[in-house]
Amino acid sequence: MWRSRLLAAAIGAGLAPAFPVAGAWWWAWAGLAPLLVLLARAGSYRQAAWLSWCACAAFFTTLHHWVLPFLGIFAPLAIVVIGWVWVPFGLAAHGLLRRATPARVLMALLVLPSVWVVTEALRSWKHLGGAWGLLGAAQWRAPAVAQLAALGGVWLLSFVLVAVNTGIAAAVLPGAGRRTRLAGGGAALALTALAAGYGLLRPEPAVTGAMRVAGVQPGIVPGPERRVAEHLRLTRELAGRDHDVVVWGQSSVGLDPARRPDVDRRLRAASAEAGSDLLVNVDATGPTGRIAKTATHYTPAGVAGTYVKRRLAPFGEYIPLRPLLGWVAGATEAAERDRVTGAGPAVFEVAGRRIGPLISYESTFPDLRRELARLDVDVTIAQGSLTTFHGSWAHAQQASFEALRAIESGRPAVLVELDGTSAAFDARGRRLAWVPPDHRGVFVVGVPLSREATPYVRLGDWVPALATGVVAAAGAACAVRRLAGLRGRRPTH
Numbered sequence: 001m002w003r004s005r006l007l008a009a010a011i012g013a014g015l016a017p018a019f020p021v022a023g024a025w026w027w028a029w030a031g032l033a034p035l036l037v038l039l040a041r042a043g044s045y046r047q048a049a050w051l052s053w054c055a056c057a058a059f060f061t062t063l064h065h066w067v068l069p070f071l072g073i074f075a076p077l078a079i080v081v082i083g084w085v086w087v088p089f090g091l092a093a094h095g096l097l098r099r100a101t102p103a104r105v106l107m108a109l110l111v112l113p114s115v116w117v118v119t120e121a122l123r124s125w126k127h128l129g130g131a132w133g134l135l136g137a138a139q140w141r142a143p144a145v146a147q148l149a150a151l152g153g154v155w156l157l158s159f160v161l162v163a164v165n166t167g168i169a170a171a172v173l174p175g176a177g178r179r180t181r182l183a184g185g186g187a188a189l190a191l192t193a194l195a196a197g198y199g200l201l202r203p204e205p206a207v208t209g210a211m212r213v214a215g216v217q218p219g220i221v222p223g224p225e226r227r228v229a230e231h232l233r234l235t236r237e238l239a240g241r242d243h244d245v246v247v248w249g250q251s252s253v254g255l256d257p258a259r260r261p262d263v264d265r266r267l268r269a270a271s272a273e274a275g276s277d278l279l280v281n282v283d284a285t286g287p288t289g290r291i292a293k294t295a296t297h298y299t300p301a302g303v304a305g306t307y308v309k310r311r312l313a314p315f316g317e318y319i320p321l322r323p324l325l326g327w328v329a330g331a332t333e334a335a336e337r338d339r340v341t342g343a344g345p346a347v348f349e350v351a352g353r354r355i356g357p358l359i360s361y362e363s364t365f366p367d368l369r370r371e372l373a374r375l376d377v378d379v380t381i382a383q384g385s386l387t388t389f390h391g392s393w394a395h396a397q398q399a400s401f402e403a404l405r406a407i408e409s410g411r412p413a414v415l416v417e418l419d420g421t422s423a424a425f426d427a428r429g430r431r432l433a434w435v436p437p438d439h440r441g442v443f444v445v446g447v448p449l450s451r452e453a454t455p456y457v458r459l460g461d462w463v464p465a466l467a468t469g470v471v472a473a474a475g476a477a478c479a480v481r482r483l484a485g486l487r488g489r490r491p492t493h
Contacts, residue, residue, distance in 0.1 A: 001033065004038060005054045011035045012055030012086075016062035018378045019136040020396030028161050036112075036169035039090050040097035052090020057083030063133050066392030074281040082083070083236075085123055089115045089468040094172065095478070097173065102183040105170040109187050111474045113162040113233040114467035117155050121464040126311050127320060129365065130364040132397070140403040146429050147199030149407040150454040153366050155463035157404075160195050164188045202335070205410065205427050205450040211379055212354055213424065214243040214444045215416035216252075216274070217435060220387050224254030224284070234442050235270045243444050245327050246274050246350040249418030250293065250360045250385035251283035257296070257303075266300070272300035277350045279358065291316070295383055297348045304349070308342025309359040316388070317361075345371055353378045354447065356411070360384040363401045363415065366461075368410050373409040373457045378449045380411055385418035386437075395437045399423040403431070410452030414445070427452055 010036045018028040035055050042048040042070040056276035058469040059277045060082045061068070066073045092115045116135070119162045124131035131137075139146045146154045169178060170184025192429040221227040231248050238246055270280040285291050297305040318338035345368075350354040356372030356379070363369075363382045372380055382402065386394050399421040406413040407429040414424040414433075422435040424445045452493025 004042075004047075005050055005171045006162065007056040008035060008038055008051040009058035011038070012058035014480065015059050016074040019063060019133070019393075020400050021393050022397075023141055025138050025141045028135060029164055030168055032135075032165035033168040033172070035096065035100070036093050036166060037173055038245065039093040039344075040100065040169065040173055042094050045091055045094055048090045048094035049087050049106050052086040052093075053083040055090075056086035061087075061109050063393075064396050070388065079478070081478065085119055088119060089282055091422070092474075095167075098284040100170055100173050100180045105166075105180055105183045106187075107474075108166050109163050109172070110470060113159040114470035116162045117159050117274055117464055117467040120158055121155065121461070121467075124289075124365070126365070129314060130311070130361060131366065132364050134158055134229045137401065137404060140429065141402045143429050144199035144395055145195050146404060146407055147202050148195055149404050149429075150202070150410065150456055151198065151463060152459075152463040153370075153408050153456045153460065154404050155467075159359065159463060159467065160191055167191065169324050187478050190308075205452040206377065207448045207450055209353070209449045209451055211245070211351065211447045212243040212248045212444055213381065213416075214238050214241065214274075214412050214442060215422050215435065215441055216248050217417055218418070219419050219438075219440045219486045220390060224489045228253055228255060228266070231280075232266060235274050235303050238274050238276075239443070240275065241444055242353075243274075243276050244353070245272075245277045245279060245355070245381075247381055247383065247414070247416040248278075248280045249416050249420075249422075250281045250383045252383075252385075252418055253280045253296075254284050256282060256284040266304055267298045268300055271298045277304070277348075279348070279357065279381065279383070281353075281402060289336055292342070293359055293361055294342075295346075296359060297350070297357075305346060307346035307348075307357045307359075309362065310342040311339060311362045311365055312339050312343070313361045317360050345375060347375055349379055356380040356381040360386075360398075363398065363405060363464055366405065366456075369409040369411075369413075370457050370460065373451075373454075376451060377411060378451060379447055380405065380409065380413050382415045383418075384415055384420055384422075386420040387418065390419055393435070395421040403429040408454065408456050410450065412447045412455040414447060414448060426450075 005423045017024045039048050040053055057079050060081055093112055096104055120134050134154050136154040139157050167184040167188030171181045208303055216228045216231055221230045229250050235246055265328050280296050282294045282296050293309040295307040302434040314320055354377045356377035399415055402413040402415045402423050405426045406425040406427055409428050411428050416422050421437050424432040426432055427450045435443050
Protein backbone atom coordinates (compact mmCIF):
# COMPACT_ATOMS: atom_id res chain seq x y z
CA MET A 1 0.00 0.00 0.00
CA TRP A 2 2.69 2.49 1.01
CA ARG A 3 4.78 1.48 -1.96
CA SER A 4 1.98 2.48 -4.35
CA ARG A 5 1.47 5.76 -2.49
CA LEU A 6 5.15 6.60 -2.73
CA LEU A 7 5.04 5.75 -6.43
CA ALA A 8 2.04 8.06 -6.87
CA ALA A 9 3.93 10.84 -5.09
CA ALA A 10 6.93 10.30 -7.36
CA ILE A 11 4.68 10.49 -10.42
CA GLY A 12 3.12 13.75 -9.18
CA ALA A 13 6.48 15.32 -8.38
CA GLY A 14 7.81 14.15 -11.74
CA LEU A 15 5.11 16.11 -13.56
CA ALA A 16 6.35 19.45 -12.16
CA PRO A 17 9.39 19.63 -14.52
CA ALA A 18 6.95 20.06 -17.41
CA PHE A 19 6.72 23.66 -16.18
CA PRO A 20 9.48 26.28 -15.92
CA VAL A 21 12.27 26.25 -14.87
CA ALA A 22 12.92 22.77 -16.29
CA GLY A 23 10.43 23.36 -19.11
CA ALA A 24 10.06 19.73 -20.23
CA TRP A 25 6.66 20.64 -21.77
CA TRP A 26 6.49 17.39 -23.74
CA TRP A 27 6.25 15.35 -20.52
CA ALA A 28 2.78 16.80 -19.86
CA TRP A 29 1.55 14.66 -22.78
CA ALA A 30 2.41 11.42 -20.97
CA GLY A 31 3.28 12.25 -17.36
CA LEU A 32 -0.23 11.59 -16.01
CA ALA A 33 -0.59 8.20 -17.71
CA PRO A 34 1.37 6.26 -15.03
CA LEU A 35 -0.88 7.74 -12.34
CA LEU A 36 -3.97 6.72 -14.31
CA VAL A 37 -2.67 3.15 -14.51
CA LEU A 38 -2.14 3.13 -10.74
CA LEU A 39 -5.64 4.49 -10.17
CA ALA A 40 -7.17 1.89 -12.48
CA ARG A 41 -5.45 -0.91 -10.56
CA ALA A 42 -6.28 0.47 -7.10
CA GLY A 43 -8.07 -2.04 -4.90
CA SER A 44 -10.83 0.36 -3.86
CA TYR A 45 -12.11 3.90 -4.15
CA ARG A 46 -10.48 4.63 -0.81
CA GLN A 47 -7.09 3.57 -2.13
CA ALA A 48 -7.66 5.59 -5.32
CA ALA A 49 -8.37 8.66 -3.20
CA TRP A 50 -5.12 8.18 -1.29
CA LEU A 51 -3.11 7.70 -4.49
CA SER A 52 -4.51 10.86 -6.11
CA TRP A 53 -3.95 12.82 -2.88
CA CYS A 54 -0.30 11.72 -2.70
CA ALA A 55 0.31 12.59 -6.36
CA CYS A 56 -1.35 15.99 -6.06
CA ALA A 57 0.39 16.96 -2.83
CA ALA A 58 3.77 15.99 -4.31
CA PHE A 59 3.07 17.88 -7.56
CA PHE A 60 2.17 21.17 -5.93
CA THR A 61 4.85 20.86 -3.26
CA THR A 62 7.45 20.46 -6.00
CA LEU A 63 6.04 23.08 -8.36
CA HIS A 64 5.43 25.66 -5.61
CA HIS A 65 8.21 24.77 -3.20
CA TRP A 66 9.28 28.43 -3.27
CA VAL A 67 6.09 29.41 -1.42
CA LEU A 68 6.43 26.99 1.50
CA PRO A 69 9.09 28.88 3.52
CA PHE A 70 6.76 31.88 3.70
CA LEU A 71 3.86 29.83 5.06
CA GLY A 72 5.72 29.11 8.28
CA ILE A 73 3.95 26.69 10.57
CA PHE A 74 1.03 26.47 8.12
CA ALA A 75 3.05 24.81 5.36
CA PRO A 76 2.07 21.23 6.40
CA LEU A 77 -1.59 22.25 6.58
CA ALA A 78 -1.39 23.84 3.12
CA ILE A 79 0.04 20.60 1.69
CA VAL A 80 -2.73 18.56 3.32
CA VAL A 81 -5.42 20.82 1.85
CA ILE A 82 -3.97 21.16 -1.66
CA GLY A 83 -3.68 17.39 -1.99
CA TRP A 84 -7.47 17.08 -2.14
CA VAL A 85 -7.60 18.91 -5.50
CA TRP A 86 -6.93 15.77 -7.54
CA VAL A 87 -9.08 13.41 -5.44
CA PRO A 88 -12.28 13.81 -7.56
CA PHE A 89 -10.20 13.07 -10.64
CA GLY A 90 -8.70 10.00 -8.97
CA LEU A 91 -12.09 8.63 -7.96
CA ALA A 92 -13.49 9.15 -11.46
CA ALA A 93 -10.43 7.50 -13.03
CA HIS A 94 -10.75 4.45 -10.79
CA GLY A 95 -14.45 4.13 -11.52
CA LEU A 96 -14.04 4.31 -15.29
CA LEU A 97 -10.77 2.44 -15.88
CA ARG A 98 -10.80 -0.39 -13.31
CA ARG A 99 -12.78 -2.51 -15.82
CA ALA A 100 -11.44 -1.14 -19.09
CA THR A 101 -13.55 -1.76 -22.18
CA PRO A 102 -13.61 0.25 -25.42
CA ALA A 103 -16.90 1.89 -24.38
CA ARG A 104 -15.61 2.81 -20.91
CA VAL A 105 -12.35 4.14 -22.36
CA LEU A 106 -14.27 6.37 -24.75
CA MET A 107 -16.34 7.62 -21.83
CA ALA A 108 -13.18 8.22 -19.82
CA LEU A 109 -11.74 10.28 -22.68
CA LEU A 110 -14.61 12.72 -22.18
CA VAL A 111 -15.31 12.53 -18.45
CA LEU A 112 -11.79 12.54 -16.98
CA PRO A 113 -10.61 15.68 -18.84
CA SER A 114 -13.89 17.32 -17.83
CA VAL A 115 -13.35 16.53 -14.14
CA TRP A 116 -9.80 17.86 -14.41
CA VAL A 117 -10.87 21.11 -16.05
CA VAL A 118 -13.68 21.70 -13.56
CA THR A 119 -11.28 21.31 -10.61
CA GLU A 120 -8.75 23.60 -12.31
CA ALA A 121 -11.44 26.22 -12.91
CA LEU A 122 -12.67 26.01 -9.31
CA ARG A 123 -9.22 26.38 -7.78
CA SER A 124 -8.56 29.30 -10.13
CA TRP A 125 -11.19 31.36 -8.34
CA LYS A 126 -9.56 34.63 -7.33
CA HIS A 127 -9.89 33.90 -3.60
CA LEU A 128 -8.30 30.46 -3.86
CA GLY A 129 -4.90 31.29 -5.29
CA GLY A 130 -5.48 31.98 -8.97
CA ALA A 131 -4.72 30.02 -12.12
CA TRP A 132 -1.14 29.05 -11.22
CA GLY A 133 0.07 25.57 -12.18
CA LEU A 134 -2.67 24.68 -14.68
CA LEU A 135 -1.61 21.68 -16.74
CA GLY A 136 -2.24 23.45 -20.05
CA ALA A 137 0.14 26.26 -19.06
CA ALA A 138 3.05 23.84 -19.52
CA GLN A 139 2.62 24.15 -23.31
CA TRP A 140 3.79 27.75 -23.60
CA ARG A 141 7.05 26.62 -25.27
CA ALA A 142 5.22 24.56 -27.92
CA PRO A 143 3.68 27.28 -30.14
CA ALA A 144 1.97 24.87 -32.54
CA VAL A 145 0.05 23.10 -29.78
CA ALA A 146 -0.38 26.20 -27.62
CA GLN A 147 -2.55 27.77 -30.35
CA LEU A 148 -5.44 25.75 -28.93
CA ALA A 149 -5.59 28.46 -26.26
CA ALA A 150 -6.97 30.84 -28.89
CA LEU A 151 -9.87 28.45 -29.35
CA GLY A 152 -10.72 27.57 -25.76
CA GLY A 153 -8.17 29.18 -23.48
CA VAL A 154 -5.72 27.32 -21.30
CA TRP A 155 -8.66 25.10 -20.32
CA LEU A 156 -8.78 23.47 -23.76
CA LEU A 157 -5.07 22.69 -23.55
CA SER A 158 -5.59 21.02 -20.17
CA PHE A 159 -8.56 19.07 -21.55
CA VAL A 160 -6.60 17.73 -24.52
CA LEU A 161 -3.55 16.86 -22.41
CA VAL A 162 -5.60 14.84 -19.92
CA ALA A 163 -7.48 13.12 -22.76
CA VAL A 164 -4.21 12.09 -24.43
CA ASN A 165 -2.84 10.81 -21.11
CA THR A 166 -6.05 8.82 -20.64
CA GLY A 167 -5.66 7.26 -24.08
CA ILE A 168 -2.04 6.34 -23.37
CA ALA A 169 -3.01 4.79 -20.02
CA ALA A 170 -5.71 2.68 -21.69
CA ALA A 171 -3.24 1.56 -24.35
CA VAL A 172 -0.75 0.23 -21.78
CA LEU A 173 -3.15 -0.86 -19.05
CA PRO A 174 -2.27 -4.41 -17.88
CA GLY A 175 -5.07 -6.85 -18.62
CA ALA A 176 -6.81 -4.61 -21.16
CA GLY A 177 -8.04 -6.27 -24.33
CA ARG A 178 -6.73 -5.57 -27.80
CA ARG A 179 -9.74 -3.46 -28.77
CA THR A 180 -9.36 -1.40 -25.60
CA ARG A 181 -5.67 -0.79 -26.29
CA LEU A 182 -6.42 0.22 -29.86
CA ALA A 183 -9.17 2.59 -28.74
CA GLY A 184 -6.90 4.27 -26.22
CA GLY A 185 -3.83 4.50 -28.44
CA GLY A 186 -5.81 5.61 -31.47
CA ALA A 187 -7.56 8.35 -29.50
CA ALA A 188 -4.25 9.62 -28.10
CA LEU A 189 -2.67 9.80 -31.55
CA ALA A 190 -5.72 11.45 -33.12
CA LEU A 191 -5.99 14.13 -30.42
CA THR A 192 -2.28 14.92 -30.62
CA ALA A 193 -2.47 15.26 -34.39
CA LEU A 194 -5.56 17.48 -34.22
CA ALA A 195 -3.96 19.73 -31.59
CA ALA A 196 -0.79 20.20 -33.62
CA GLY A 197 -2.72 20.55 -36.86
CA TYR A 198 -4.83 23.42 -35.59
CA GLY A 199 -1.75 25.39 -34.62
CA LEU A 200 0.14 24.66 -37.84
CA LEU A 201 -2.81 25.64 -40.05
CA ARG A 202 -3.83 28.73 -38.10
CA PRO A 203 -3.18 31.83 -40.26
CA GLU A 204 -0.96 34.65 -39.09
CA PRO A 205 -2.70 37.72 -37.63
CA ALA A 206 -2.85 41.01 -39.50
CA VAL A 207 -0.15 43.30 -38.10
CA THR A 208 -1.58 46.77 -37.44
CA GLY A 209 1.65 48.49 -36.51
CA ALA A 210 4.44 48.31 -33.96
CA MET A 211 5.26 49.69 -30.53
CA ARG A 212 8.64 49.94 -28.91
CA VAL A 213 8.42 49.21 -25.19
CA ALA A 214 11.29 50.03 -22.84
CA GLY A 215 11.52 48.22 -19.51
CA VAL A 216 13.39 49.20 -16.38
CA GLN A 217 14.54 46.27 -14.20
CA PRO A 218 16.66 47.45 -11.26
CA GLY A 219 16.35 44.36 -9.07
CA ILE A 220 15.91 44.57 -5.31
CA VAL A 221 16.55 48.10 -4.09
CA PRO A 222 15.73 48.60 -0.38
CA GLY A 223 13.86 51.70 0.70
CA PRO A 224 11.28 53.69 -1.32
CA GLU A 225 13.51 56.74 -1.77
CA ARG A 226 16.43 54.71 -3.13
CA ARG A 227 14.11 52.62 -5.31
CA VAL A 228 12.62 55.68 -7.03
CA ALA A 229 16.08 57.20 -7.45
CA GLU A 230 17.43 54.04 -9.09
CA HIS A 231 14.48 53.83 -11.47
CA LEU A 232 15.00 57.47 -12.43
CA ARG A 233 18.71 56.90 -13.01
CA LEU A 234 18.09 53.94 -15.30
CA THR A 235 15.29 55.76 -17.13
CA ARG A 236 17.70 58.54 -18.05
CA GLU A 237 19.75 55.93 -19.92
CA LEU A 238 16.82 55.48 -22.29
CA ALA A 239 16.91 59.02 -23.63
CA GLY A 240 17.15 59.00 -27.41
CA ARG A 241 16.68 55.23 -27.78
CA ASP A 242 13.51 55.46 -29.91
CA HIS A 243 10.76 54.01 -27.72
CA ASP A 244 7.06 54.77 -27.27
CA VAL A 245 6.70 54.03 -23.57
CA VAL A 246 8.91 53.32 -20.56
CA VAL A 247 7.56 50.78 -18.05
CA TRP A 248 8.55 50.31 -14.41
CA GLY A 249 7.61 47.20 -12.44
CA GLN A 250 5.18 46.60 -9.61
CA SER A 251 5.75 48.65 -6.42
CA SER A 252 8.42 50.71 -8.19
CA VAL A 253 7.14 53.88 -6.48
CA GLY A 254 6.67 53.38 -2.74
CA LEU A 255 5.86 57.08 -2.24
CA ASP A 256 2.48 58.59 -3.05
CA PRO A 257 2.97 61.34 -5.68
CA ALA A 258 -0.31 62.93 -4.56
CA ARG A 259 1.27 63.59 -1.15
CA ARG A 260 4.80 64.13 -2.41
CA PRO A 261 4.85 66.93 -5.04
CA ASP A 262 8.59 66.47 -5.41
CA VAL A 263 8.08 62.87 -6.54
CA ASP A 264 5.36 63.96 -8.95
CA ARG A 265 7.70 66.56 -10.49
CA ARG A 266 10.51 64.02 -10.85
CA LEU A 267 8.23 61.56 -12.64
CA ARG A 268 7.03 64.23 -15.06
CA ALA A 269 10.61 65.24 -15.72
CA ALA A 270 11.59 61.59 -16.28
CA SER A 271 8.90 61.26 -18.95
CA ALA A 272 10.10 64.43 -20.66
CA GLU A 273 13.76 63.43 -20.53
CA ALA A 274 13.08 59.91 -21.82
CA GLY A 275 11.07 61.34 -24.69
CA SER A 276 8.06 59.06 -24.17
CA ASP A 277 5.21 58.29 -21.82
CA LEU A 278 6.05 56.58 -18.53
CA LEU A 279 4.15 53.81 -16.72
CA VAL A 280 5.04 53.50 -13.03
CA ASN A 281 3.44 51.50 -10.24
CA VAL A 282 2.56 53.26 -7.00
CA ASP A 283 2.33 51.11 -3.87
CA ALA A 284 1.98 53.61 -1.03
CA THR A 285 -0.43 54.89 1.58
CA GLY A 286 -2.72 57.46 -0.03
CA PRO A 287 -4.46 60.52 1.43
CA THR A 288 -7.25 58.30 2.83
CA GLY A 289 -4.76 56.17 4.76
CA ARG A 290 -5.39 53.12 2.54
CA ILE A 291 -2.92 51.32 0.26
CA ALA A 292 -3.54 50.47 -3.38
CA LYS A 293 -1.25 49.11 -6.06
CA THR A 294 -1.81 51.53 -8.92
CA ALA A 295 -0.48 51.56 -12.46
CA THR A 296 0.02 55.25 -13.18
CA HIS A 297 0.44 56.68 -16.67
CA TYR A 298 2.70 59.74 -16.69
CA THR A 299 3.39 62.27 -19.42
CA PRO A 300 5.47 65.46 -19.10
CA ALA A 301 2.16 67.21 -18.35
CA GLY A 302 1.33 64.92 -15.43
CA VAL A 303 -0.88 61.88 -14.76
CA ALA A 304 -2.83 60.79 -17.83
CA GLY A 305 -4.49 57.70 -16.37
CA THR A 306 -4.50 55.20 -13.52
CA TYR A 307 -5.44 51.57 -12.98
CA VAL A 308 -5.84 50.00 -9.54
CA LYS A 309 -5.04 46.31 -9.12
CA ARG A 310 -8.24 44.26 -8.88
CA ARG A 311 -7.03 40.72 -8.19
CA LEU A 312 -4.95 40.61 -5.04
CA ALA A 313 -2.82 37.66 -3.95
CA PRO A 314 -4.50 35.99 -0.94
CA PHE A 315 -2.42 36.49 2.21
CA GLY A 316 0.34 38.16 0.18
CA GLU A 317 -1.64 41.37 -0.41
CA TYR A 318 -4.65 40.84 1.80
CA ILE A 319 -5.88 38.36 4.37
CA PRO A 320 -9.29 36.81 3.62
CA LEU A 321 -11.70 37.27 6.52
CA ARG A 322 -9.13 39.39 8.34
CA PRO A 323 -11.26 39.80 11.52
CA LEU A 324 -11.16 36.01 11.84
CA LEU A 325 -7.76 35.16 10.30
CA GLY A 326 -5.77 38.33 10.92
CA TRP A 327 -3.64 36.58 13.53
CA VAL A 328 -2.00 34.61 10.69
CA ALA A 329 0.13 37.67 9.87
CA GLY A 330 2.03 37.23 13.10
CA ALA A 331 3.10 33.68 12.27
CA THR A 332 3.75 34.02 8.52
CA GLU A 333 4.81 36.51 5.85
CA ALA A 334 1.15 37.46 5.23
CA ALA A 335 0.19 41.08 4.55
CA GLU A 336 0.10 43.32 7.60
CA ARG A 337 -2.44 45.58 5.86
CA ASP A 338 -4.93 44.83 3.09
CA ARG A 339 -4.52 46.56 -0.24
CA VAL A 340 -7.54 48.23 -1.81
CA THR A 341 -9.03 46.61 -4.91
CA GLY A 342 -9.83 48.53 -8.08
CA ALA A 343 -13.30 48.87 -9.54
CA GLY A 344 -12.68 47.97 -13.18
CA PRO A 345 -10.33 47.81 -16.17
CA ALA A 346 -8.54 50.77 -17.72
CA VAL A 347 -7.05 51.61 -21.10
CA PHE A 348 -4.08 53.95 -21.53
CA GLU A 349 -3.68 55.91 -24.76
CA VAL A 350 0.04 55.96 -25.59
CA ALA A 351 1.56 57.15 -28.88
CA GLY A 352 -1.74 56.63 -30.66
CA ARG A 353 -2.04 53.06 -29.34
CA ARG A 354 -4.25 51.49 -26.69
CA ILE A 355 -2.47 49.77 -23.79
CA GLY A 356 -4.26 47.42 -21.40
CA PRO A 357 -2.51 47.53 -17.99
CA LEU A 358 -2.38 44.66 -15.51
CA ILE A 359 -0.38 44.15 -12.34
CA SER A 360 1.69 41.05 -11.49
CA TYR A 361 -0.58 38.32 -10.02
CA GLU A 362 -3.34 39.39 -12.42
CA SER A 363 -1.36 37.88 -15.29
CA THR A 364 -2.49 34.41 -14.14
CA PHE A 365 -6.17 35.12 -14.91
CA PRO A 366 -7.32 34.51 -18.51
CA ASP A 367 -10.57 36.45 -18.08
CA LEU A 368 -8.81 39.75 -17.33
CA ARG A 369 -6.83 39.57 -20.56
CA ARG A 370 -9.96 38.61 -22.51
CA GLU A 371 -11.74 41.62 -21.01
CA LEU A 372 -8.99 43.95 -22.25
CA ALA A 373 -9.13 42.41 -25.73
CA ARG A 374 -12.84 43.18 -25.85
CA LEU A 375 -11.92 46.80 -25.10
CA ASP A 376 -9.84 46.80 -28.32
CA VAL A 377 -6.42 47.27 -26.77
CA ASP A 378 -3.41 46.88 -29.04
CA VAL A 379 -1.12 45.36 -26.41
CA THR A 380 -1.29 44.32 -22.77
CA ILE A 381 1.45 45.37 -20.36
CA ALA A 382 1.83 43.77 -16.94
CA GLN A 383 3.94 45.29 -14.18
CA GLY A 384 5.44 42.65 -11.92
CA SER A 385 7.74 42.10 -8.98
CA LEU A 386 8.85 38.86 -7.37
CA THR A 387 11.28 40.22 -4.81
CA THR A 388 9.70 38.00 -2.15
CA PHE A 389 10.57 34.92 -4.21
CA HIS A 390 13.91 36.14 -5.53
CA GLY A 391 15.93 33.42 -7.26
CA SER A 392 13.09 30.89 -7.34
CA TRP A 393 11.12 29.05 -10.02
CA ALA A 394 8.43 31.72 -9.65
CA HIS A 395 10.27 34.08 -12.02
CA ALA A 396 10.15 31.90 -15.13
CA GLN A 397 6.71 30.55 -14.25
CA GLN A 398 5.16 34.01 -14.14
CA ALA A 399 6.88 35.10 -17.35
CA SER A 400 5.60 32.00 -19.16
CA PHE A 401 1.98 32.99 -18.46
CA GLU A 402 2.34 35.92 -20.86
CA ALA A 403 2.79 33.58 -23.83
CA LEU A 404 -0.57 31.88 -23.27
CA ARG A 405 -2.32 35.14 -22.38
CA ALA A 406 -1.13 36.56 -25.72
CA ILE A 407 -2.48 33.56 -27.66
CA GLU A 408 -5.79 33.58 -25.79
CA SER A 409 -6.40 37.29 -26.30
CA GLY A 410 -4.94 37.69 -29.79
CA ARG A 411 -2.86 40.57 -28.43
CA PRO A 412 0.89 40.80 -27.82
CA ALA A 413 1.84 40.75 -24.16
CA VAL A 414 4.67 42.43 -22.27
CA LEU A 415 5.75 41.82 -18.66
CA VAL A 416 8.19 44.19 -16.94
CA GLU A 417 9.51 43.03 -13.57
CA LEU A 418 11.10 45.14 -10.87
CA ASP A 419 12.87 41.94 -9.87
CA GLY A 420 12.14 38.82 -11.88
CA THR A 421 12.04 37.64 -15.49
CA SER A 422 10.72 40.31 -17.83
CA ALA A 423 9.35 39.00 -21.12
CA ALA A 424 7.43 39.89 -24.27
CA PHE A 425 5.49 37.71 -26.72
CA ASP A 426 3.69 38.38 -29.98
CA ALA A 427 0.03 37.47 -30.55
CA ARG A 428 1.03 33.89 -31.42
CA GLY A 429 2.98 33.41 -28.20
CA ARG A 430 6.37 33.65 -29.89
CA ARG A 431 9.07 35.08 -27.69
CA LEU A 432 10.19 38.62 -28.45
CA ALA A 433 12.21 39.19 -25.28
CA TRP A 434 13.30 37.19 -22.24
CA VAL A 435 15.21 39.25 -19.68
CA PRO A 436 16.63 37.01 -16.90
CA PRO A 437 16.11 37.89 -13.22
CA ASP A 438 19.77 38.72 -12.66
CA HIS A 439 19.64 41.49 -15.28
CA ARG A 440 20.10 44.96 -13.82
CA GLY A 441 19.34 47.77 -16.22
CA VAL A 442 17.03 48.57 -19.11
CA PHE A 443 15.86 46.86 -22.29
CA VAL A 444 13.87 47.85 -25.37
CA VAL A 445 11.69 45.45 -27.36
CA GLY A 446 9.85 46.01 -30.63
CA VAL A 447 6.31 44.61 -30.39
CA PRO A 448 4.26 43.88 -33.55
CA LEU A 449 0.65 44.88 -32.84
CA SER A 450 -2.57 43.13 -33.82
CA ARG A 451 -6.23 43.10 -32.79
CA GLU A 452 -7.38 39.60 -33.58
CA ALA A 453 -10.77 38.52 -32.21
CA THR A 454 -9.95 34.96 -31.16
CA PRO A 455 -12.74 32.42 -30.55
CA TYR A 456 -11.78 32.46 -26.87
CA VAL A 457 -12.28 36.23 -26.68
CA ARG A 458 -15.67 35.92 -28.40
CA LEU A 459 -16.98 32.83 -26.60
CA GLY A 460 -15.32 33.07 -23.20
CA ASP A 461 -14.90 30.10 -20.85
CA TRP A 462 -16.97 27.66 -22.87
CA VAL A 463 -14.65 24.73 -22.09
CA PRO A 464 -15.15 24.85 -18.27
CA ALA A 465 -18.89 25.37 -18.86
CA LEU A 466 -19.10 22.33 -21.15
CA ALA A 467 -16.93 20.31 -18.78
CA THR A 468 -19.27 21.16 -15.90
CA GLY A 469 -22.19 19.85 -17.94
CA VAL A 470 -20.35 16.61 -18.71
CA VAL A 471 -19.44 16.10 -15.05
CA ALA A 472 -23.02 16.81 -13.93
CA ALA A 473 -24.42 14.38 -16.50
CA ALA A 474 -21.90 11.69 -15.57
CA GLY A 475 -22.64 12.19 -11.88
CA ALA A 476 -26.39 11.93 -12.49
CA ALA A 477 -25.95 8.75 -14.55
CA CYS A 478 -23.81 7.23 -11.81
CA ALA A 479 -26.41 8.11 -9.17
CA VAL A 480 -29.20 6.56 -11.25
CA ARG A 481 -27.23 3.34 -11.67
CA ARG A 482 -26.52 3.12 -7.96
CA LEU A 483 -30.17 3.67 -7.10
CA ALA A 484 -31.18 1.01 -9.60
CA GLY A 485 -28.66 -1.36 -8.09
CA LEU A 486 -29.92 -0.74 -4.57
CA ARG A 487 -33.50 -1.40 -5.63
CA GLY A 488 -32.43 -4.60 -7.36
CA ARG A 489 -30.85 -5.88 -4.13
CA ARG A 490 -33.88 -5.22 -1.95
CA PRO A 491 -35.44 -8.42 -0.56
CA THR A 492 -38.75 -9.45 -2.11
CA HIS A 493 -41.69 -10.63 -0.01
